[in-house]
Amino acid sequence: MTLTIDYDFRKQIRSYNASLDYCFQCSTCTGICPVAQLTNGDFNPRKLIEASLLGLKDMLIEEPKVWYCLTCQKCVELCPQKVELTEIFDVIKNYCVKEGKIPEAFNSQAISVLETGVALPFSDPIMKRRRQLGLEDYKTVDPKEIKTLLKSIGFDKLLRFDTPTTDKKEGGK
Amino acid sequence: MPFIESSAKKVFEKLDIKMTNMENASCCPDPTGFPAVDQTAWLTLGARNLSLVENKKDDIISLCSGCVETLKMVNHTLGEDPAKMEEVNNNLAKIDKKLNGKVVVKHAGQLLYENLDVLKSKIVKSLKGLKVAVHYGCHFLSPSEIIQWDNPFEPTTVDEIVRALGAESLDYDSRLQCCGNPLLKTDKDLAYDLLYKKLSDMKNAGINCITVVCPSCFLQFDYQQRAVNKKYGTEFKFPVLYLTELVALALGFNDKELGLKFHGIKPKKMLQELNIISNE
Ligand code: SF4
Ligand code: SF4
Numbered sequence: 001m002t003l004t005i006d007y008d009f010r011k012q013i014r015s016y017n018a019s020l021d022y023c024f025q026c027s028t029c030t031g032i033c034p035v036a037q038l039t040n041g042d043f044n045p046r047k048l049i050e051a052s053l054l055g056l057k058d059m060l061i062e063e064p065k066v067w068y069c070l071t072c073q074k075c076v077e078l079c080p081q082k083v084e085l086t087e088i089f090d091v092i093k094n095y096c097v098k099e100g101k102i103p104e105a106f107n108s109q110a111i112s113v114l115e116t117g118v119a120l121p122f123s124d125p126i127m128k129r130r131r132q133l134g135l136e137d138y139k140t141v142d143p144k145e146i147k148t149l150l151k152s153i154g155f156d157k158l159l160r161f162d163t164p165t166t167d168k169k170e171g172g173k
Numbered sequence: 174m175p176f177i178e179s180s181a182k183k184v185f186e187k188l189d190i191k192m193t194n195m196e197n198a199s200c201c202p203d204p205t206g207f208p209a210v211d212q213t214a215w216l217t218l219g220a221r222n223l224s225l226v227e228n229k230k231d232d233i234i235s236l237c238s239g240c241v242e243t244l245k246m247v248n249h250t251l252g253e254d255p256a257k258m259e260e261v262n263n264n265l266a267k268i269d270k271k272l273n274g275k276v277v278v279k280h281a282g283q284l285l286y287e288n289l290d291v292l293k294s295k296i297v298k299s300l301k302g303l304k305v306a307v308h309y310g311c312h313f314l315s316p317s318e319i320i321q322w323d324n325p326f327e328p329t330t331v332d333e334i335v336r337a338l339g340a341e342s343l344d345y346d347s348r349l350q351c352c353g354n355p356l357l358k359t360d361k362d363l364a365y366d367l368l369y370k371k372l373s374d375m376k377n378a379g380i381n382c383i384t385v386v387c388p389s390c391f392l393q394f395d396y397q398q399r400a401v402n403k404k405y406g407t408e409f410k411f412p413v414l415y416l417t418e419l420v421a422l423a424l425g426f427n428d429k430e431l432g433l434k435f436h437g438i439k440p441k442k443m444l445q446e447l448n449i450i451s452n453e
Contacts, residue, residue: 073315
């Protein structure tokens with residue numbers, strides 16, 4: 001794979017999060033990262049930061065390792081240079097999304113929030129169980145309000161409605 | 174998970190702390206999946222939620238570490254960056270809402286800890302015999318500069334609460350490791366590997382139940398132990414109790430009142446054997 005350096009991409013990440021500049025590639029982040037350990041370094045936060053510094057946009061977006069980050073923040077806690085890795089990864093993920101590369105599970109959750117205001121809508125069985133346990137009924141947001149708000153900032157344009165959405169997750173209990 | 178909410182309501186009532194539901198709230202939204210799609214939308218929805226209570230001068234108490242992190246991050250980010258605050262408020266203007274300043278956001282676990290003396294005075298049932306693995310989870314602690322609560326590498330607050338109830342809190346190797354839940358979205362196998370490591374360490378430490386302070390961690394431990402067993406041929410079957418459920422048991426509530434039968438792994442038998450609940 002040829003590597004294209006895209007300075008503009010780097011500049012854009014920096015404009016969202018200037019802490020990128022301070023990375024001196026010490027690898028403390030990768031040392032503490034549980035996913036790096038599990039994948040034998042296949043997922044490597046230091047390398048992702050390096051690629052961001054170099055502006056290797058294609059590499060970051062075409063091969064979206066960045067989605068494997070747990071956002072556990074261990075690297076952020078330990079980075080001697082106070083690089084905000086998880087926020088930088090979010091900027092990269094936002095770019096992936098803009099290019100239509102959104103993993104299905106993230107897409108379906110975002111659609112649920114767009115349509116209902118919540119990631120896991122209150123189902124009838126849950127409402128019933130709430131009453132069984134003596135909890136009063138609860139009024140969540142009017143979905144229309146959230147939809148208006150999110151549409152006004154173009155959030156719906158980022159999502160893919162062509163793929164089947166799986167809205168029943170294990171959170172139904 | 175209404176059983177978690179119900180236990181918290183019962184506990185805080187006993188502690189004379191008044192709670193009301195935060196009506197018209199949307200998802201916080203979660204600090205992992207949502208900002209990955211669009212950071213600005215995440216900040217905007219978070220700010221909308223904060224604006225709902227700002228005028229009432231209430232604090233926000235949440236049972237979810239993810240919600241707490243999101244709302245604290247939104248507070249922090251917008252507080253530091255007036256331009257971002259203006260952008261978000263321009264968005265909120267479309268639905269006639271506005272956020273002015275900061276709202277106090279607290280995790281229910283923090284509130285419990287701050288009221289530990291009162292709590293101790295209300296205990297009617299010692300949880301002696303419970304050997305607890307405390308799973309702090311990530312967002313309860315980090316990023317510590319923003320969460321500003323416990324020490325992210327040597328946390329003690331939840332252990333102190335657990336011990337105050339008469340239970341033991343045992344140390345185990347991967348104590349501070351993530352539960353792995355976010356990886357279910359990208360690679361289930363890796364999520365199970367992470368959980369397997371934690372469960373093995375817990376087992377080696379000799380625990381008999383797990384305590385969590387986050388519904389997402391709860392789901393991971395309570396519902397995915399089965400998946401781990403399937404993958405690894407193990408037989409993990411540790412009951413998982415959310416912190417306020419544990420406290421509620423010490424305050425004298427029984428499994429029925431708490432709806433513990435709705436858990437994936439039922440704690441009833443173990444609690445009966447330890448005489449924490451009666452044998453009916
Ligand atoms: S720990 Fe910080 S400075 Fe070191 S490589 Fe990682 S991001 Fe760079
Ligand atoms: S936040 Fe992401 S990159 Fe950092 S240690 Fe956790 S999983 Fe690794």
